[in-house]
Amino acid sequence: MRSFLYMALFFLKGVVRKWKTLILLFAVPLILMGGSAYIAAKAFTDKERLDPFKAAIVDQDETFQTGYVIKQLTDNEELTRVVKPVVTTEANARKLLKENKIAGMAILPENFSQTIMNGENVPLTVIGNENKPLQAYLFRQVMESAADYTSAAQSGINTVYDFMLQADLSNEVRKTEYKKDVLSFSLHALGRNEVFEETEEGSLFLENILSYYGISIFTLLLMVWAYQILLFMRGQITSGIRTRLLLYKMSAWRLSLSEWLAASVFLIPLLAAGVYALKAGHIWDGERLLETGAGTILILLIFTALFGFISSIFTSDRLFQVVSTVFISTGCVLGGHFIPSFYLPAWLEPYSLFSINTYTLDLAYSLFSGGNTDFSPLLFLLCALIALIGMGAILREKRLEARG
Template sequence: MRAITLGTTQLKQILKQPVSWVVLFVMPIALVGFLLYGLEHIIKTESLLPPFDVAIVDDDNTKETKILIQQFQDDDELSELITFRNMDEEKAQSLLEANKIAAILKVPEGFTDGIRYGENKPVTVIGNEQRPFQASLFLEMMKSAADLVSAAQSGVNTIYDYMVEIGYSEDYINRVANETITDFTLFAFGRQNMFEKEKVESLQGVEPLEYYSISGFLFLLLFTGLLTMSLITSSNRQVDERLRTFGVSAGSHVVSTFLTQAVILMMQALIILGSLWILTDLKITGHLGWSTLTTLCAVLIISIWYTFLSNLPLGEGIRFFVAFVFLVIFTTLGSLSLPESYFTGILEWVNLSTLSHWIHSLLVHSFFIENEEILFACLGVLGGMGGIMLFSAFLLRQVKQA
């Protein structure tokens, strides 16, 4: 009973402050705006890499290189990512300096003859330092093709030497050699297979809007919990001595902090979810019952987390700093910004050790994918974490009151 009374008092004090109403009502609308406009490109294209232009400078100017350039420009899959523009070197350099293109592909004079006679005359790729990722991607594509060009040279030479040894006429040998150069060059640069499009479900098999809606929802709950913890700590500091005189137990303190956090976060959760479903095209494609249960679970676990932090034997400023550092870790390494598949090595272990990762997986697999095996695993992990943190909070509170 004392825990409920104390919790009610804390809740009234928090709701008297204007910042509480800003967090509760303004930030959910800001989240929806960010999801609709800040992630517009990702939501529409389902890609983190925007299309870019590459200039082609053909100094060889042969039939084979013209066919090669045309091949690049006509490839439907490749054209979704890269637009090839044929121009002279001077114009290409000016566009590169103006950051209008990601790279220059320069075909040297004698490129075709180099394949015929086994001379090493590779194409040159000049990348744009202002677009390192796009330039590196294109460079790797060209390196792969260059390895095949080397093999093509050996193939042309083998065929040429064989026909000379057999005694074919010079006209026939030249004609076959030219055809072989064309075939091998186009094959080397992957005719119709230069760019294979493959959709990788890195976002746990859901759409970007769905994935980042859950991320934004969790981030706001974590941020609201951080501010609520700070407000509770400030109010508790003023009345701790008086409550200790009246014999309020450590358990009552812990339970009251937990209840205050849970009520604030549940209000926040309802407002955020309502805003998302009213203002966006999101729909629950999983299980409604599981979605309700997991939302409640997320609120309770985050409340327990901040209850644990609020009872650490630290100064108020240091405690807030520690909580903020964890919020940053949850956001960057806890599946809120990037999905689990992007983390390897030690970062994968960090990702799996965060509360946010398990809560995010729990919500995704209840709201949008009904996967009970994953749901039970997440609930088990979170239940264990929550129990440990709540027990630790009780012990820490007893130490503080001793």
Template sequence: MSGLANMFKKDLKIILKDYKVLVLLFILPLLAIWIFAAGLSPILEHNTFVEPFKIVLVDNDGSAWTGLLATQLRNLEVVEKVIFADEEKARELIETQEAAAAIIIPEDLSESIDYWAPQAGKVMGSNLLYLQSQLVKNIAYVGSETVSSGLASLNVIYNIEAANGYAAEDIYKEINHAFEAFVNIVLNRKALITEEKFHNYDTNPVIFYALSLLSIFIMYSSIPCMKLLTDERQLGILSRLNTTPAKSWITVVSKLMLSFLISAVQFFLIIILVVVVGGGATVSKLGAMIPVFMATSLASGAFSILIAGISSSGSAADLIANLSILLMAVVGGSLYPLSSLPDSCRNLSILTINRWSSRGLLNAFYEGRSIETLESIGALILLAFIYLTAASLILSFKRRRVAG
């Protein structure tokens, strides 16, 4: 134990000499959380993908139906203003980017609706404002499909009642009344998407990204210790330690302890941020988060040992570690919600540390389901075992090759 304590003191002195790196490791995570929360919160809120924009309504019909359509467009949050103009003026406004798109209503639209055969309108969009144009196109498409499906349903009802011997005048009057009520409901809708919430809480972007990115910061905190281990192996220090009573595993354990110490400081600072944002009620949830943090630190330390075993130099270890961590951040759902990633990424995320860490931390914070939290802890411990086993095999193979 004295050998381990001496080794830990030596490693700690080396790390403390480069105090600027430690300051960055402690400050940059807090800054990154604020930046991600401010920039990517629309992804979580699902309501501000684009800024409100102007659209042009070319009304060639001038009926009550088109008036209701204009009212509905004004009530949409994404529409800043509805501009009435002719088709030529609409093209000019789109070319100058004063409007994102234009909806062109054909002549005699109301008359064609009365005959249950509505004419098709057009949507003009802008190549420079593609996202906004597609949104307007989808709004128009959904509206037209809704009206068409309603007409088809009413037509089926008409045919069934006619086949059962109802008077044609009575059927026509009843169907027209039902159709008018249906179109009024469609045109008076104000929400594009109705979302049912299954939770009694709202996700705070700062807390979400703090807990999602914590594992990424923990993995980065292990890089200085990993480079120390790589340099010691390259200089032959580990080989010389094996010939002394202080075996090479002591320096490995020392690096893991140092990595855990740096991670603990990061965890403490991020939790302070979470408590400040979430309020005092969040303190009671910290107990369930600590085991997930410890398992994350273990998996991150094992991952750093694996990288140190693969790398031939400190610079190579630095490069491999940075690229691997960035890949995990993307695939594991730390930057973008995992549910929105393609199936290939979700399947690959099983092998990432941050997927299980963020899942366990978020579950411990919001849900408090012990079974799911234990599953995440178990997955992290399993990943640590896999990383350590792979590192042991690689280092053993390298020692045999050198000995041979």
């Protein structure tokens, strides 16, 4: 035990002596990933996401009903973030379209309201701007949605109107009730009178995309830093030092485990800084401090154990770097750091279950978002990796002895 702690202290002293090199080593991935996070955050702000575009609406019917439909389009806050409707004449709309000032135009024809009363589905005329294909497509989708809710309301309105005809009500009463029905059924079709049950579906990705990527980058940084510190520590033990250690009865598995422990201890301050950054960025609310601290340390231990295991198997630095790079690259893709695993192609998604990153990222998101956490799978994985570190070190030393 004493020799084990001595070697861990030896590694830590070697790291501290070359602190300038380490600052550069750890700063590069931090700058790259931090820059990526900043760009992503800017990309998802309202102003940067999509500039609102103009589209013309021509009302040739000019009735209460068409005016109501247009009012719904022009007063909808969510809609006007994307589309700025301009109510104008057909001639002016065609002029604006020709001058490339609008993305499209929609024409509500004459007798449009009357056709709704008679149960006829008269399509709107929608003309898109070929010079703005994306905006034209979005405008078409908006108008199709408006037509859908109009059709939904139409069935209810026609039913009530038919009952009024059968009851032989006066024309004045029918017109008054008809206007009320247009408002009432349209609101129901829009789901504003709580006729639909609203259910929120929790999703690792959709709940908060910026929080997701903040936690994802933090977890990935721990992985990259674990690789870098173990690569750095490999350079501390030359073949001469290793030979002398073995002569002094320093077993291979103790040497590898002390290397893993030293790497984990060294990275804990960086882990604490990352947790503080998540708190400062309002990604984490600061609750469940002990549970969050234990979970993040567990993630750190797993990553250092993974690269410790790879380091104990390969004597060549080049092979260690190549295999570690493969693990990091596949972990980024399959683990969901850049693209959530449920967005992967169907043939690739099942392979995410074989990536350590999948489980560590799930645990990190549960910790920082206040969800239920289960440490048992990762604790089992950690124990397995520690055992593999020891076995890998013993096998490597036996190969070296056989060669000698």
